Amino acid sequence: MNAALKAGPGTTTGTLALEGLCLQAGEKRLVEDVSLTLRRGEVLALVGTSGGGKSLTTLALLGLLPPGVRQVAGLLRQDGVALDAAGQAALRGRRIGFVQQAPRGGFNPLVTIGRHFSETLACDGLRGPAARARAAALLQEAGFPEPARLLPLYPSQLSGGMLQRAMIALALARQPDFLLADEPTTDLDLVVQAQILDLLDGLVARRGIGLLLVTHDLSVVARLARRVAVMQAGRIVEEQPVDAFFAAPRHPHSRALLAAHFALYGEALPA
Numbered sequence: 001m002n003a004a005l006k007a008g009p010g011t012t013t014g015t016l017a018l019e020g021l022c023l024q025a026g027e028k029r030l031v032e033d034v035s036l037t038l039r040r041g042e043v044l045a046l047v048g049t050s051g052g053g054k055s056l057t058t059l060a061l062l063g064l065l066p067p068g069v070r071q072v073a074g075l076l077r078q079d080g081v082a083l084d085a086a087g088q089a090a091l092r093g094r095r096i097g098f099v100q101q102a103p104r105g106g107f108n109p110l111v112t113i114g115r116h117f118s119e120t121l122a123c124d125g126l127r128g129p130a131a132r133a134r135a136a137a138l139l140q141e142a143g144f145p146e147p148a149r150l151l152p153l154y155p156s157q158l159s160g161g162m163l164q165r166a167m168i169a170l171a172l173a174r175q176p177d178f179l180l181a182d183e184p185t186t187d188l189d190l191v192v193q194a195q196i197l198d199l200l201d202g203l204v205a206r207r208g209i210g211l212l213l214v215t216h217d218l219s220v221v222a223r224l225a226r227r228v229a230v231m232q233a234g235r236i237v238e239e240q241p242v243d244a245f246f247a248a249p250r251h252p253h254s255r256a257l258l259a260a261h262f263a264l265y266g267e268a269l270p271a
């Protein structure tokens with residue numbers, strides 16, 4: 001570790017903190033001074049209307065910004081220690097797993113599910129029968145009772161819900177401390193949505209994973225999250241524990257999100 005990197009204030013183990021992220025495309029600011037802290041074993045929901053910068057913030061955490069978008073400021077700390085470029089690269093795909101909205105886009109259509117796993121597991125030196133057993137165990141954890149039947153299939157042979165489960169299993173392959181899930185249930189029907197949310201909830205409880213859950217659905221927030229951050233026009237405008245957010249939202253944008261939610265689902269607070 002570079003000696004110039006030092007622990008920041010309030011250091012705790014099991015945290016991943018983004019500080020002062022600024023992103024722009026050309027001269028246009030897209031994300032302005034965003035700071036977020038993920039903690040292991042905890043769900044942080046990131047909400048806000050579309051175009052607010054949630055996906056770009058998630059991609060910046062992964063170091064996967066789309067072409068044309070530049071990070072002009074921002075620092076990542078793991079357990080309080082600032083990471084340099086090499087530290088961030090080491091984090092990606094290893095300590096942080098990614099679950100995206102449209103699972104089909106996360107798989108190579110020409111490659112079997114089994115091969116997706118074998119290529120990922122090979123990064124940690126796992127091959128042959130050991131890799132197959134590990135892939136089967138991961139798929140079983142993601143809710144496939146007969147995982148061996150899945151391995152020879154191609155992505156096109158799986159439903160959207162099955163693919164999302166497989167994507168979560170794949171994201172777990174390198175035993176990440178954190179998962180970033182960008183609208184992971186948006187493209188799925190309600191029954192499958194509930195199953196995927198149960199799965200994510202279970203991973204947080206069982207594995208102590210820290211989950212950043214990007215969603216526009218406040219019922220999902222109420223159900224899973226411990227804290228909620230609200231993003232609007234590239235900024236975090238509010239961050240609160242989830243109970244306080246529902247009981248007393250502070251920012252007009254938060255109140256507008258809650259009003260829209262209650263107009264759709266009735267006045268009762270989600271359990």
Ligand SMILES: Nc1ncnc2c1ncn2[C@@H]1O[C@H](COP(=O)(O)OP(=O)(O)O)[C@@H](O)[C@H]1O
Pocket residue numbers: 025030048049050051052053054055056057066067068069
């Ligand atoms: N590759 C890109 N080039 C330029 N602008 C982009 C690019 N990707 C996203 N944006 C812009 O950045 C803003 C934030 O986008 P995004 O992070 O996708 O929002 P959200 O996920 O909250 O809906 C939007 O105004 C969007 O148009």
Ligand SMILES: [Mg+2]
Pocket residue numbers: 054055056182
């Ligand atoms: Mg988005």
